[in-house]
Amino acid sequence: MAVPVIDFSKVNGEERAKTMAEIANGCEEWGFFQLTNHGIPEELLERVKKVCSECYKLEREEIFKNSTPVKLLNEIVDKKSGEKLENIDWEDVFILMDDNEWPTGTPGFRETMAEYRSELKKLAEKIMEVMDENLGLPKGYIKKAFNDGDGDNAFFGTKVSHYPPCPNPELVANGLRAHTDAGGVILLFQDDEVGGLQMLKDGQWIDVQPLRNAIVINTGDQIEVLSNGRYKSCWHRVQVKTDGNRRSIASFYNPSMQATICPAPQLLEKENQQVEITYPKFVFADYMSVYADQKFLPKEPRFQALRAM
Numbered sequence: 001m002a003v004p005v006i007d008f009s010k011v012n013g014e015e016r017a018k019t020m021a022e023i024a025n026g027c028e029e030w031g032f033f034q035l036t037n038h039g040i041p042e043e044l045l046e047r048v049k050k051v052c053s054e055c056y057k058l059e060r061e062e063i064f065k066n067s068t069p070v071k072l073l074n075e076i077v078d079k080k081s082g083e084k085l086e087n088i089d090w091e092d093v094f095i096l097m098d099d100n101e102w103p104t105g106t107p108g109f110r111e112t113m114a115e116y117r118s119e120l121k122k123l124a125e126k127i128m129e130v131m132d133e134n135l136g137l138p139k140g141y142i143k144k145a146f147n148d149g150d151g152d153n154a155f156f157g158t159k160v161s162h163y164p165p166c167p168n169p170e171l172v173a174n175g176l177r178a179h180t181d182a183g184g185v186i187l188l189f190q191d192d193e194v195g196g197l198q199m200l201k202d203g204q205w206i207d208v209q210p211l212r213n214a215i216v217i218n219t220g221d222q223i224e225v226l227s228n229g230r231y232k233s234c235w236h237r238v239q240v241k242t243d244g245n246r247r248s249i250a251s252f253y254n255p256s257m258q259a260t261i262c263p264a265p266q267l268l269e270k271e272n273q274q275v276e277i278t279y280p281k282f283v284f285a286d287y288m289s290v291y292a293d294q295k296f297l298p299k300e301p302r303f304q305a306l307r308a309m
């Protein structure tokens with residue numbers, strides 16, 4: 001069993017119907033799928049890999065060596081206590097947004113990542129339009145739901161992570177602990193070679209196989225709510241490795257903090273019969289305040305907490 005790989009260029013050709021159905025299946029049955037021929041220039045992707053790896057070497061490696069997980073692991077090894085490092089991620093991470101501070105010490109990093117983010121945002125919007133159509137919603141519905149009013153104020157963030165090799169993997173539970181994503185549509189550009197990402201499918205952890213220059217798509221909790229449970233957000237995690245420094249660049253198209261999220265009314269009627277509403281209506285900022293403390297826990301209590309608000 002492998003995460004579906006879909007040729008996105010075929011969404012505009014003779015094989016459109018088949019491709020739309022493949023994406024629908026990826027959303028409904030998996031919550032994860034990989035896109036090839038997604039239209040992001042290879043030349044840009046190669047530059048992204050280069051500047052992110054250089055940025056790690058030049059600006060992050062020393063920080064990671066002095067980070068909490070490394071210090072805690074060293075303590076465990078020194079004490080020989082047999083303890084395991086559980087509630088922490090073996091990860092170096094920073095986030096790029098439109099209005100925060102970006103690394104400045106790596107030549108070409110800012111220009112390349114700004115260009116990459118603008119391409120990825122366009123790709124996210126195309127994917128949301130495919131989801132609109134597959135769900136039977138008007139074109140632009142999801143984008144509009146994520147933007148508060150008519151503005152362009154949805155959140156678009158890019159998380160640049162590295163999972164450095166771990167000298168004692170038997171003592172570290174996770175590179176990144178299992179969770180579902182809080183937001184909307186996630187577009188991941190993962191390492192070509194170093195794996196480690198797994199998703200939970202029918203109770204089984206499955207590798208999200210590295211595929212050169214593919215973009216991995218997964219859907220977050222807000223797509224689950226908006227689709228009234230048709231597109232479920234899926235658990236995923238990153239395992240630590242002894243060799244290779246896994247690079248992982250995840251871009252998030254999320255609702256604006258002020259956006260009100262609820263199941264699309266069109267999905268609550270079926271042949272004039274009312275469908276059961278299984279999700280609450282809430283403001284995304286309230287969801288995020290619940291998620292902040294419960295990210296690594298099951299999502300259902302988050303929905304319950306919002307229902308009670």
Ligand SMILES: [Fe+2]
Pocket residue numbers: 179180181236
């Ligand atoms: Fe995630």
